[in-house]
Amino acid sequence: MSQDKKTDWVAIVLAAGQGTRMKSPLPKVLHVIAGRPLVAYPLEAAFDAGVQRCVAVVGHGREQVESALEERFASRVSTAVQTEQRGTGHAVQCAMESAALADFEGNVVILYGDCPLIPTESVRALMDGLRAGGPDLAMLTSTLDQPHGYGRILRDGEGRVCAIREQRDCSADEAAVKEVNPGLYAVRAPFLRSAIASLRDDNAQGELYLTDVVAQAASAGGVVDIPWDMADLRGVNDRYELAVCAEERRQRIAAQLARSGVAVRDLRTLYVDADCEVAPGAVIEPQVHLRGRCVVEAGARIDVGAVLTDVTVRAGAEVLPYTVATESVIGEEATVGPFTHLRPQTDLGRKAKVGNFSETKKTIVGEGSKVNHLSYVGDGVIGKNVNIGAGTIFCNYDGVRKHTTTLEDNVFIGSDSQLVAPVTVGAGAYVASGTTVTRDVPPDALAVARTKQQNKEGYAAHFRARAKASRGPTDGT
Ligand code: UD1
Numbered sequence: 422m423s424q425d426k427k428t429d430w431v432a433i434v435l436a437a438g439q440g441t442r443m444k445s446p447l448p449k450v451l452h453v454i455a456g457r458p459l460v461a462y463p464l465e466a467a468f469d470a471g472v473q474r475c476v477a478v479v480g481h482g483r484e485q486v487e488s489a490l491e492e493r494f495a496s497r498v499s500t501a502v503q504t505e506q507r508g509t510g511h512a513v514q515c516a517m518e519s520a521a522l523a524d525f526e527g528n529v530v531i532l533y534g535d536c537p538l539i540p541t542e543s544v545r546a547l548m549d550g551l552r553a554g555g556p557d558l559a560m561l562t563s564t565l566d567q568p569h570g571y572g573r574i575l576r577d578g579e580g581r582v583c584a585i586r587e588q589r590d591c592s593a594d595e596a597a598v599k600e601v602n603p604g605l606y607a608v609r610a611p612f613l614r615s616a617i618a619s620l621r622d623d624n625a626q627g628e629l630y631l632t633d634v635v636a637q638a639a640s641a642g643g644v645v646d647i648p649w650d651m652a653d654l655r656g657v658n659d660r661y662e663l664a665v666c667a668e669e670r671r672q673r674i675a676a677q678l679a680r681s682g683v684a685v686r687d688l689r690t691l692y693v694d695a696d697c698e699v700a701p702g703a704v705i706e707p708q709v710h711l712r713g714r715c716v717v718e719a720g721a722r723i724d725v726g727a728v729l730t731d732v733t734v735r736a737g738a739e740v741l742p743y744t745v746a747t748e749s750v751i752g753e754e755a756t757v758g759p760f761t762h763l764r765p766q767t768d769l770g771r772k773a774k775v776g777n778f779s780e781t782k783k784t785i786v787g788e789g790s791k792v793n794h795l796s797y798v799g800d801g802v803i804g805k806n807v808n809i810g811a812g813t814i815f816c817n818y819d820g821v822r823k824h825t826t827t828l829e830d831n832v833f834i835g836s837d838s839q840l841v842a843p844v845t846v847g848a849g850a851y852v853a854s855g856t857t858v859t860r861d862v863p864p865d866a867l868a869v870a871r872t873k874q875q876n877k878e879g880y881a882a883h884f885r886a887r888a889k890a891s892r893g894p895t896d897g898t
């Protein structure tokens with residue numbers, strides 16, 4: 422093995438368990454917190470801390486977990502399959518025997534896949550703990566008032582870590598220990614490989630415990646133990662813990678945005694997914710949800726109740742209350758809402774406006790153009806400074822296929838018009854209110870297609886008199 426390999430780092434993330442207590446058909450590690458599956462959190466923390474690659478151990482719901490990992494991490498994460506869940510030690514054996522690690526001589530961080538609050542710094546602390554020439558294993562430890570369920574840290578007369586005892590294997594004295602194993606370790610690969618080879622399943626659960634590696638390291642040369650607050654390292658075992666961790670994540674994201682310079686009006690009701698970016702100087706009013714991968718640039722303002730998913734909001738744009746938008750771009754200084762629905766592939770240019778009760782889909786709205794009231798605009802290509810009057814409909818669907826409506830620059834569409842696609846309205850043309858456009862309109866033309874108005878003098882009074890005369894006696898008023 423080459424020398425530099427000894428300084429390489431990989432992470433093994435254990436994600437093969439079923440998570441029975443979740444009472445869910447979804448594998449536990451795919452439950453979502455702040456837009457990411459649980460398993461993404463330890464992986465992201467490991468990469469951020471500086472590991473070069475990760476191996477996830479998969480088993481239950483293997484195909485689903487593998488495709489979620491592939492989608493998010495591509496080749497940065499490989500998988501090792503654990504067909505039968507014979508314990509955390511067995512899971513690490515599966516990882517170490519996998520093609521990705523078969524002759525790896527560097528260092529390994531081991532993390533559990535169900536710890537969604539894990540900070541990058543905790544992984545870095547572990548990596549720093551494994552110094553050249555020192556012990557072969559570093560681990561975090563925590564102290565809890567209610568340690569039940571966790572493995573307990575056992576120390577010798579001189580206070581050195583000597584073993585971890587699982588809850589079900591504890592004597593009464595051991596069960597009284599409040600120092601617990603959060604389940605994060607850094608280990609040199611050669612030591613780890615030989616230690617896991619000698620694990621035995623002579624314990625209450627008949628499993629191969631990864632934690633028994635700690636006792637081996639303790640007698641071989643000691644263990645580096647690093648205290649850490651359990652609040653960061655909590656695992657998820659049921660939906661209550663999932664909700665608790667989700668709320669904690671939400672609060673941390675909101676606090677971090679506010680500290681970074683985002684004007685967060687209400688820390689209690691801001692829901693921003695972990696993969697969103699909000700620039701300092703943006704303003705976010707209460708009850709806003711930013712989901713998926715939103716980007717909000719400086720000076721943008723997101724008003725009350727907006728729900729944005731995978732949306733980019735450019736500098737100075739305003740998203741007014743109760744806007745719902747998905748996979749769209751809101752251009753610089755554009756205005757959207759209130760009560761607007763932007764569906765996927767909406768692309769609003771600079772200073773464009775889409776107003777109340779309008780819906781857009783797969784449409785480009787050029788600079789300065791307006792769709793202000795009650796319109797449906799789908800499969801559209803709209804130029805600059807176009808005005809679309811209230812109640813306009815792009816009739817984009819013929820029951821089989823979708824067709825494009827093109828409005829060139831400076832077009833004016835009168836209220837309550839329909840544009841039956843495919844159709845083009847040339848630059849500067851007018852479409853009169855109430856027109857159904859079925860043929861292209863040349864530039865600078867006026868299109869009008871509606872029946873001529875007739876006024877029948879006195880007809881309303883005559884109509885009322887006739888209605889009164891025919892009114893039955895039981896009508897009361
Ligand atoms: C484990 C630790 C315990 C620690 C606790 C912290 C062991 C033996 N015990 O216990 O000391 O206090 O975590 O939360 O390690 N997994 C596999 N394959 C398996 C078994 C588990 O991939 O065969 C995965 C699970 O999906 C999970 C993780 O390993 O992500 C931890 O397994 P779990 O069964 O929850 O371990 P605990 O009993 O909680």
Ligand code: CA
Binds near residue numbers: 656657658
């Ligand atoms: Ca657990």
